[in-house]
Amino acid sequence: xxxxxxxxxxxxQKPLVIEKPKDPSFIGGSVSVEINEKKVSVPLGTTILDACxxxxxxxxxxxxxxxxxxxxxxxxxxxEVEGMRTLQASCAxxxxxxxxxKTSTPMVRKARRHxxxxxxxxxxxxxxxxxRNGKCELQNLAxxxxxxxxxxGHTNQPKxxxxxxxxxxxxxxxxxxxxxxxxxxxxxxxxxxxxxxVERGHNTRISTFLDKPLLDVICINCGQCINRCPTAALRxxxxxxxxxxxxxxxxxxxxxxxxxxxxAAICEEFGLEAGHSLTKELNTALRRIGFDRVFDTNTTADxxxxxxxxELIIRLYKALVKKENVALPQFTSCSPGWVKFLEHYxxxxxxxxSSAKSPxxxxxxxxxxxxxxxxxxxxxxxxxxxxxxxxxxxx
Amino acid sequence: xxxKKRKGAVIFSPYKKGEAIKKVVELKREDVLFELRESKLxxxxxxxxxxxxxxxxxxxxxxxxxxxxxxxxEGEPGTFKDRVLLLEYPELVFDGMVIxxxxxxxxxxxxxxxxxxxxxxxxxxxxxxSMRKEKLLGKNxxxxxxxxxxxxxxxxxxxxxxxxETALIESLEGNRGEARNRPPYPVNTGFxxxxxxxxxxxxxxxxxxxxxxxxxWYRKHGTDKxxxxxxxxxxxxxxxxxVYELPWGIKVSELLEIVGAKDTKAVQVGGxxxxxxxxxxxxxxxxxxxxxxxxxxxIFNESRNMLHILKNFMEFFVEESCGQCTPCRIGNVKLxxxxxxxxxxxxxxxxxxxxxELGKSMQIASKCGxxxxxxxxxxxxxxxxxxxxxxxxxxxxx
Numbered sequence: 001x002x003x004x005x006x007x008x009x010x011x012x013q014k015p016l017v018i019e020k021p022k023d024p025s026f027i028g029g030s031v032s033v034e035i036n037e038k039k040v041s042v043p044l045g046t047t048i049l050d051a052c053x054x055x056x057x058x059x060x061x062x063x064x065x066x067x068x069x070x071x072x073x074x075x076x077x078x079x080e081v082e083g084m085r086t087l088q089a090s091c092a093x094x095x096x097x098x099x100x101x102k103t104s105t106p107m108v109r110k111a112r113r114h115x116x117x118x119x120x121x122x123x124x125x126x127x128x129x130x131x132r133n134g135k136c137e138l139q140n141l142a143x144x145x146x147x148x149x150x151x152x153g154h155t156n157q158p159k160x161x162x163x164x165x166x167x168x169x170x171x172x173x174x175x176x177x178x179x180x181x182x183x184x185x186x187x188x189x190x191x192x193x194x195x196x197x198v199e200r201g202h203n204t205r206i207s208t209f210l211d212k213p214l215l216d217v218i219c220i221n222c223g224q225c226i227n228r229c230p231t232a233a234l235r236x237x238x239x240x241x242x243x244x245x246x247x248x249x250x251x252x253x254x255x256x257x258x259x260x261x262x263x264a265a266i267c268e269e270f271g272l273e274a275g276h277s278l279t280k281e282l283n284t285a286l287r288r289i290g291f292d293r294v295f296d297t298n299t300t301a302d303x304x305x306x307x308x309x310x311e312l313i314i315r316l317y318k319a320l321v322k323k324e325n326v327a328l329p330q331f332t333s334c335s336p337g338w339v340k341f342l343e344h345y346x347x348x349x350x351x352x353x354s355s356a357k358s359p360x361x362x363x364x365x366x367x368x369x370x371x372x373x374x375x376x377x378x379x380x381x382x383x384x385x386x387x388x389x390x391x392x393x394x395x
Numbered sequence: 396x397x398x399k400k401r402k403g404a405v406i407f408s409p410y411k412k413g414e415a416i417k418k419v420v421e422l423k424r425e426d427v428l429f430e431l432r433e434s435k436l437x438x439x440x441x442x443x444x445x446x447x448x449x450x451x452x453x454x455x456x457x458x459x460x461x462x463x464x465x466x467x468x469e470g471e472p473g474t475f476k477d478r479v480l481l482l483e484y485p486e487l488v489f490d491g492m493v494i495x496x497x498x499x500x501x502x503x504x505x506x507x508x509x510x511x512x513x514x515x516x517x518x519x520x521x522x523x524x525s526m527r528k529e530k531l532l533g534k535n536x537x538x539x540x541x542x543x544x545x546x547x548x549x550x551x552x553x554x555x556x557x558x559x560e561t562a563l564i565e566s567l568e569g570n571r572g573e574a575r576n577r578p579p580y581p582v583n584t585g586f587x588x589x590x591x592x593x594x595x596x597x598x599x600x601x602x603x604x605x606x607x608x609x610x611x612w613y614r615k616h617g618t619d620k621x622x623x624x625x626x627x628x629x630x631x632x633x634x635x636x637x638v639y640e641l642p643w644g645i646k647v648s649e650l651l652e653i654v655g656a657k658d659t660k661a662v663q664v665g666g667x668x669x670x671x672x673x674x675x676x677x678x679x680x681x682x683x684x685x686x687x688x689x690x691x692x693x694i695f696n697e698s699r700n701m702l703h704i705l706k707n708f709m710e711f712f713v714e715e716s717c718g719q720c721t722p723c724r725i726g727n728v729k730l731x732x733x734x735x736x737x738x739x740x741x742x743x744x745x746x747x748x749x750x751x752e753l754g755k756s757m758q759i760a761s762k763c764g765x766x767x768x769x770x771x772x773x774x775x776x777x778x779x780x781x782x783x784x785x786x787x788x789x790x791x792x793x
Contacts, residue, residue, distance in 0.1 A: 072576040073719045075760045086759045086767060092576035107759065111722075114756040118725040151749060152729045178724070197571065197718070200554065202728050204718030 034100040048079060048090035048101055059103055060112065060141055063179035064091040065228055069188055074179050075115050076141065079103045087111055113145050121152040123231070124159070124174035130232050137230035138177060160205070165213035168221035168237055168391035173205055176233040182206060182225035192341065194219045218344045222337040223391030236391045246383040247290040254383045255371070256286055257295040257363045261389040291385070293375075300362040304334060307356035327351035334358040337392030360386050360393055399479050401653070403640030405616050405624040406600055408608075412486040413531045415606040419494045420539035422606075424454060427498045431602070433610025435622040439597035440466060440558075441665060441689035442764070443621075446602070449592055452582040453499045456590035461501040463492050464567070464586060464593040467508045468551050468558040471666035472711060473691035476626035477596040479638045481508075481515055484600065485522045489546060491599025493536065494606055496544035499592060504546040507563050510553040519548055555715035559763050560593035562717065573717045574763030597626055597690070617643035621682035629654045631663075631694035641681075648677040650692065658696040661780070666691035667708045668768035671701075673779040701780040705772060706734045712769040722757040723766025729753060730773045737784060744785075751777060 023029060032041045035057055042051045047070075052059045063074035072092030079090045082100035087108060090101075102108065120142060127133050142148065160173040180197065183206060187193040194217045198207040208217045226234045246252045258279075267276040283294045311330065318324040333339055333354045342349055357365070364384050372379040386393065399407070419427060431447035438444045453461060465488065469477040480488055492504040508516065523546055526532040536542045554572045556562045561575035564586050585591020601623060605613045614622045621643035627650065630636045634655030641650065651659055662672045664681065665688040672679060672686065679685050695704060709731040716723045733750040736742035754770030761767045777784065 070576060071719075072762060073721070075720050075722055075762065078760050086761075089576065089762070094578060096578070110752070111756040111760040114726075114753050115721050115760060118721055118729065118753075121729070122725055152725075152753070153732075177721075178718070180719075200556075200572075200718045201716040202713055202718065202724060204724060 031095050032098050033095055034098075036101070036103055042095060044096060045094045048081075048088065048093045048095060049077060051095060052079075052090065052101075052103060057103055059090050060144065061091060062137060062141060062177065062230055063181065065181050065184075067189060067228070068181060068184040071180050071184065074119075074177070076112055078108060078111055078115075080105050080108055109145070113147055116141050116145055116147045117151045119177045120147060120150060121154055123177060124155050124157065126156070130175070131235060132175075132232040136232065163213050164237065165215035166219060166221065166237065167215070167394045168223055169214055169219065169226060170235050170237055171206075171214060172233055172235070174233075175231045176206060177231055178204060178206065179230060180206070181228040181230065182234060185224045185228050190220070190222055190224055190341075191345075192218065192220055192222075195225065218340075220337045220340040220344070221392040221395040222341075226391065237394060243383075243385055246385075251381055252383050253292050253375075253377045253381050254290070254385065255293040255295060255367055256291045256385040256387065257297045257300075257360070257367075258282060258286075258387040259297045259360070259389055262387045265389065293371075295363060295367070297359050297363055297386070300359040300366065303362050304356055304359045307362075308332065308354045311354055311356060330354055335390065335392060336395045337390060340392070340395065358393075360388055399483075399639075400629075400635050400637035401639040401641070403616075403624045403642065405604060405613065405640065405642075406480075406487070406597070406626060407484075407640050408604065410484075410487060410603065410607065413490065413526075413529060413537070415490045415603040416493050416497075416531050417537050419497050419606050420537045420542060424498050424500075427494065427606065428454065430605055430610040434601075434605045434613040435610075436598065436601055436605060436613065437621070437683060438595060439601065439625070439689065440595040441471075441668075441687060443683045443687055446594065446598055449582060449594070450495065450498055453501075453590045453592045456583055458590050460587075460589045461499055462586040462589055462591040463495045463499065463501045463504040464560075464563065464591055465492055465504065465506045465596060465599055466558060466560065466563060466593050467506055467512070467596050468563060469509050469512075469596070470555040470558045470715075471668065471689055471691050472708075473630050473663070473666045473693045474628040474689060475630075476628045476638050476690045477509075478512065478515075480596050480600055480626070481512070481519065485519060487600035487603045488596050489523065489526060489599075490531070491594075491602040492546055493531065493544055494602055495592060495594070495599065497536075497539075497542060499590075501592075502543055502545070504544065505567060505586070506546060506548045507557075507567060508548055508550050510551045513550060516548060516550065523548070554717070555711075556717040556763070556765050559765055562763065563593060564591065571717075573719045574765070576762070595689070618680075618682050618684065620684040625681070625688075626690050627681075627688075627692050628690050629692045629694065631692075632656060632659065632696035632699070633694050643682045644680050646678055646680050647672055647686070650681065651677065651694065654694070656694045656696070658698075659694055660697045660699060661695045661701065661704075663691070663693040663695070663704070663772070664688045665771075666693070667711050668765070668771055670771050670775045671704075671779060672775075676779075701776055701783055702734065702737055705776045706731070706738070708772040709734050712765075716765065716769070717763075720762040720766060722761045723763075723769060726753055726757040726761075726766070727769050730770060734773075747777070 030041045030043050040055050049059055059077050062076045063071045070092045072089040077090045078087035080102040081088045127139055158174040163171040183195045186195045194208050195206050197204055226236055246254045263279045263282050264275055264277045267278050268274055286294050315326045315330055318326045319328055331352045333356055367384045368379040372382055428447055428451055436446045467477050496504055532545050534543045536544055549567055551557050557566045557572040559574050560581055562572045566572040567586055581591045581593055583590050617623045624640050624642050627639045627641055629639055647662055664670055664672055664686045669688060712727040713731050716727055718724045730750055751774055754774045757770045758767050
């Protein structure tokens with residue numbers, strides 16, 4: 001199997017390939033530039049944006065994302081470079097010669113305001129009724145640049161139907177600002193590539209193959225696009241209402257299992273330092289919400305290890321002792337996203353997947369059988385909920 | 396198809412097929428670049444980048460693989476000079492490409508032909524075949540050992556933005572026609588990531604003449620900053636529309652006289668992305684120092700409504716923006732809405748001024764030349780025809 005790297009991304013979205021001396025102290029290894037009249041020295045090929053960051057100067061960005069290749073399309077990060085007729089996108093401009101940069105001239109600020117205003121004019125709906133309210137990059141930019149009166153109009157009329165066909169990812173293109181982070185995430189980071197821009201000009205939109213609903217294309221439900229979307233155009237499918245309905249139904253016995261990572265991740269919602277585990281607090285909260293039992297997915301993670309381990313030993317025995325033809329190495333099957341990826345892109349390797357269920361699925365099975373019997377509840381009345389770190393688990 | 400109206404002293408001067416190729420193989424690469432520098436030839440697409448500088452950069456690049464691309468996308472509204480060159484003088488264009496290949500050290504030339512010019516494909520392919528037979532293409536061209544070069548033709552698919560060199564290269568590579576980030580420039584990261592020079596059809600034609608007749612000869616024509624001649628595609632309200640070869644530095648009024656334009660109200664120089672020159676400025680000269688143009692000259696007489704003209708241009712840009720960067724994708728829509736407000740009389744002066752400011756931001760913040768030049772018409776027409784637009788409204792003239 002050949003490692004594809006990110007060669008599927010168009011050259012336009014790759015940074016300039018410059019032969020950089022390994023040691024920045026070599027001649028030509030670093031360039032002196034002037035940022036806002038401050039003289040600094042940066043390694044050859046550093047982008048203006050990175051040079052600014054390294055020197056404590058903030059430049060606003062939107063389409064730029066540090067995990068992804070450059071796009072240079074939102075134009076929010078434009079800066080003035082002395083001697084150039086037009087403003088330059090700092091995220092896409094590699095420094096190869098001594099230049100003078102100004103990041104906050106009246107011209108630059110005005111252009112940025114105009115750009116944000118233009119985006120808002122087509123960004124459907126109001127912030128107060130949006131789930132990203134308070135956590136939206138576009139909203140933050142608008143606030144920072146004082147863009148608060150919709151100079152070029154505003155729309156409350158949705159143009160596109162919301163695609164909620166997928167088990168995991170909900171797409172609302174009315175909120176899309178065409179930064180293409182999702183496109184780049186899907187093709188470059190995940191090597192899946194179900195999203196791409198189609199049509200042109202004002203009709204440009206992000207689409208799937210033949211405009212099919214997300215459910216019908218080869219999306220692996222990994223949700224990485226959701227993580228990188230700056231607005232509310234992409235979100236995870238939210239089953240809260242169904243869960244509330246089950247909790248409110250006196251006939252239903254509602255249980256929940258929590259995976260280790262969301263137990264830690266949730267701390268960030270409360271302003272704690274990342275990585276701080278809140279297992280007990282979360283358990284208490286879930287009980288107060290009204291769940292009848294709270295389980296720890298770790299239990300079935302152990303079961304999965306037993307299963308997969310046993311399977312591996314059997315495969316090795318067959319291969320090494322009995323000299324049978326079995327698929328090796330054995331791949332884990334714990335992630336539904338990974339399993340779907342393999343099925344679509346490398347179907348020849350499906351036999352290498354372990355046949356064990358993921359911990360989450362194993363727990364689901366246990367709850368409806370072992371636990372139901374033990375607790376004396378009719379399995380039909382049990383509603384099993386899982387708090388998981390990845391949207392693919394919904395698939 | 397006879398659509399040229401005046402043959403000038405440079406491009407349309409006598410030239411025999413292969414003449415320049417036979418001469419160039421006797422020269423050293425540096426000598427060709429020297430003649431080009433002497434000629435002060437600038438890119439004929441409109442941007443006016445010195446051809447010698449561009450070729451020197453590509454020639455100096457260390458890559459083994461280099462490409463020559465001839466931009467025959469000719470998408471600017473009102474220009475049709477490349478059509479004439481390709482149909483009637485293919486020898487000038489293709490010889491120019493071979494010279495470029497020799498000078499730069501490229502083995503492959505690509506003619507990016509506008510999708511609408513598909514009807515020319517057969518004759519151009521035939522012409523290339525005849526060049527191969529005469530040893531003007533292929534291996535050891537014109538008997539020069541080791542000089543191999545061939546030309547392939549690729550068709551565009553009708554997007555205006557693909558006339559922008561980096562979008563053109565993306566299109567050649569099979570991607571969406573969208574402009575790349577610059578830098579890097581095509582001279583070091585072009586087609587397939589290799590050093591590439593992209594030149595206009597007319598530039599290559601000029602190069603053929605320069606090689607045969609010399610840079611100093613070329614420089615005698617035109618002005619100091621705009622040397623040589625220019626093919627103007629003249630259309631609109633005049634008696635004799637067509638392709639005219641005229642020396643750079645000619646006044647707008649002189650050109651109008653030559654083509655038989657009467658009662659002229661305005662001249663759009665440089666197509667939809669160009670500027671609109673009103674009667675009061677007809678003594679401006681055509682050249683890189685004043686009104687630069689890729690050759691499109693549209694003439695409007697007194698009966699024309701400037702607002703309708705502007706609306707037409709703005710509709711064009713809304714349609715043709717590639718849609719990747721914000722200022723161009725949404726900005727042009729806002730400018731078009733502004734024009735519609737002017738038509739309906741629902742505008743305010745405050746908002747129109749804001750749109751003009753928006754236009755200025757688009758000029759400096761857009762990603763490529765399309766977005767940067769799309770507000771030109773809006774700004775220049777609003778500025779130069781205030782009287783007509785604001786006092787007469789949309790009903791001043793039909």
